[in-house]
Amino acid sequence: MKDNENEKEKENEAVPDTEVQEVAENAYAEDFYLKLADYAAEGWRLCQYTKALVSKVLNPQIQKRGMNQVKRFDKHSTAALEKLGIEVLDFAGEVYNTGLPVYPINLEDFEAEDQLRVEVTLEPTIKKLNSAEILKKGSVVVGRINNEILCGH
Secondary structure (H helix, E strand, O other), rough: HHHHHHHHHHHHHHHHHHHHHHHHHHHHHHHHHHHHHHHHEEEEEEEHHHHHHHHOOHHHHHHHHHHHHHHHHHHHHHHHHHHHOEEEEEOOOEEOOOOOOEEOOOHOOOOOOOOOOEEEEOOOEEOOOOOOOEEOHHHHHHHEEEEHHHOOO
16 A cells, blocks of 8 residues: 555656756746847847948959858858747838837837838847747837838839
8 A cells, every 4th residue: 555655646746846847948948049049130230240341342352252251151040040940030121010020219200100111120030930939029220111112103
């Protein structure tokens, strides 16, 4: 009878330990994704800065070599992040709406009826791949859409 009671006690003890372990693993995974999102955003920022810097180089050969390096980094970085389940989103040029996962830093400069687009992405949005889960909202500058562009003229 004591053996039976000992087994039941062990079963009862195992359940909380398993739950604690799962919570710890989930917390670790969430922390991992948040740190990875920060890393991805910094890589994106460095890549954007490098593109801008290289575009100002006067020597066409050096400029071309620099842009190729940036493209190579971007390609490999994107592939590696996708394997880790992360996607980097840049909404520059897209129509702005309140559903976009971004913080528009200058939204108060406009009226509610203004039609806006994302002019510049200051920091990209980072999300889990094949998911709607946003790990890090981006920061953008918005501007009015010219009525002529809206009408297609």
